[in-house]
Amino acid sequence: MTGDVLTFTDKGIYCPSGDFYIDPWRPVPRALITHGHADHARAGHGSYLATDLAAPVLKFRLGNIPLQTVPYGQTVMVGSAAVSFHPAGHVPGSAQIRVEVGGEVWVVSGDYKTEDDGLSTAFVPLPCHAFISECTFGLPVFRWAQQTEIAAEISDWWKGCAAQGRTAVLGCYSLGKAQRLLSMLDPCQGPILCHAAIEGTNDVLRGQGLPLHQTTRATAEVSAKTHPGALLLAPPSAMAGTWLRRFGPVSTAFASGWMALRGVRRRRAADRGFIISDHADWSGLNTAIDATGAERVFVTHGYTDVFSRWLTSRGIDAQIVPTQFGEIEDDTQTPPQNEPSA
Incomplete structure (x- = not known):
């Protein structure tokens, strides 16, 4: 599959005019990165270009990479391609990448959501000739409630846990979802504890000025006895760990768009599921x-068959692009089949 501006290869989305790849999944000489999640930002590339807001997390996760940065909206020439990064609203620093060659404009969405979460820079739609869009939640069943409603649900669950003498343990991804939840919750309700993977990311984002509530790193000295009535944020990969024993008794929950599916809620075997995602829902897409x-x-990545047929039925020239996005999950969480990170 080819195009005048971008082509689709076994390494990733490629721009011949600029000789670069966007979010490549194999090592390449020059990579433009939309955001810091592991399925989009991988080690081993010769050089990296990303937003200045994404840079601290990229360095935290990938180490001392050869990274150049650009602010949102500033156009740079990469070869003969005019490139700019624009807010995607997915996680702090996330971007859509606009590529213009010979007057033709293509936009790569990366991961995005259209709801302004009050923490990430809000999504900005970009006029273009061709749009490469994720469709993680490309089914009509996925329609998100307002963030304030979800915040109230989590708060009530937390209060109920505290009244029962239980630690509320909420599974969430360490980059994006955890910080969004922190911004939604009232720290006066009780102590908020964070697994080391989440607190490490919190430290990076606080260092670049994001206003996150005070939290406590869940070290070996921290337990239900030292912090009664606490809410504990943990990555999904740590939810079944023996380290949770010192916080017992516990009540567990997951915060994910996949909680909209009953089968997923049952398989996760949690007490509660809160439907909240950093991806666009059906209406947002x-x-x-x-x-x-x-x-x-x-x-790309998600319910591509159903969503492409829907777009075609509306008179849009829609095609499916196979990618490896969603195949490496943030926090090494294994998703249900055909269900990328939420």
Whole structure:
């Protein structure tokens, strides 16, 4: 599959005019990175270009990489391609990448959500000729409630846990979801504890000025006895660990868009599931695509078959692009089949 601006290869999305790849999954000489999640930002590339807001997390996760940065909206020439990064609203520093060659504009969405979460820079739709869009939640069943409603649900659950003498343990991804939850919750309700993987990311984001509530790192000295009535944020990969014993008795929950599916809630075997995602829901995907005015739409990772057929039924030239996005999960969480990170 080829195009005048971008092509799709076994290494990733490639721009011949600029000789670069966008979020490549194999080592390449030059990589442009939309955000810091592990399925989009991988080690081993010769050079990296990302937003200045994403840089601290990228260095935290990937080490001393050869990284150049650019602020949102500033155009740089990479070869003969004009490139700029624009807010995606997914996690702090996340970006869509706009590529223009010979007057033709293509936009790679990366991961995105259209709801302003008050923490990430809000999504901005970009007019383009071709739009490469994720469709992680590309089914009509996925429609998100307002963030304030979810915050109230989590708060009530936390209060109930404290009244029962239980530690509330909430599974969430360490980059993006954990910080969003922190911004939603009232720290006056009780102590908020964080697994080391989450607290390490909190420290990085606080260092670049994000206003996150005070939290306590869940070290070996921290327990239900030292912090009664606490809420503990932990990555999904740590939810079944023996380290939770010192916080017992506990009540467990997951915060994810996949909680909208009953089968997923049962398999996760948690007491509660809170439906909240850093990806666009069905309405958000459609609204974002319509706003681009794109003549062609390429859909990646998620319910690509269903969503591409839907777009085609609306008269949009839609095609599926196989990628490896969603195959490496943040926090090494193994998702249900065909269900990337939430």
